[in-house]
Amino acid sequence: MPRPSPPRSWYERDAPTVAVDLLGKLLVVENGGTRASGRIVATEAYTADDPASHSYRGPTRRNAVMFGPAGHLYVYRSYGIHWCANVVTGAEGDGQAVLIRAIEPVEALDEMFRRRGRRPLADGPGKLCQALGIDGSHDGLDLAAPDAAVRIVDDGTPPPAEPVVGPRVGISRAVELPRRWLT
């Protein structure tokens, strides 16, 4: 039997460590009676000492969840248009999170296409939130709760033996920091 959902302590490690361990896990969302999921294939770690991180300048109303306990979902609006989902990591008050950058669709592909209206389905942080139906109402959700609408699931698929460290994208500061991982 796969371990359905990692315990909170799994999320309480540093963001770069959790970012690598998230690769290969399933991101599962239950919405209006339907269950959609995808395998996480790209992540990026953000810490408070990173000028590109929302937490760099301390807690604000938007990033409050980042400074809360690990294992919660930090969802923010990007460019006034898209939603992006992060997993909060580290100790409470650290301001760490891992951005889910891409998934490979696994369950409910038709539902994803219905939500997206086009392909590709989920190869970017905004696209995967649209495909899975993640929005601002999920901000602060506890991923470690057994009955949570959004969960991280370990289905036994091993993580990549050697995750690739890729260049950071979509940001204008600290582009050189090796914090983005791909399978």
Place this chain on the structure above:
DNA sequence: CATACGATTGACT
């Protein structure tokens, strides 16, 4: 109060 801008995406040259 004013305003510049973004952890993106999609359309277009």
Place this chain on the structure above:
DNA sequence: GTCAATCGTATGA
């Protein structure tokens, strides 16, 4: 390759 969409947030007057 370039660029607009679109609006909440952060920052400074």
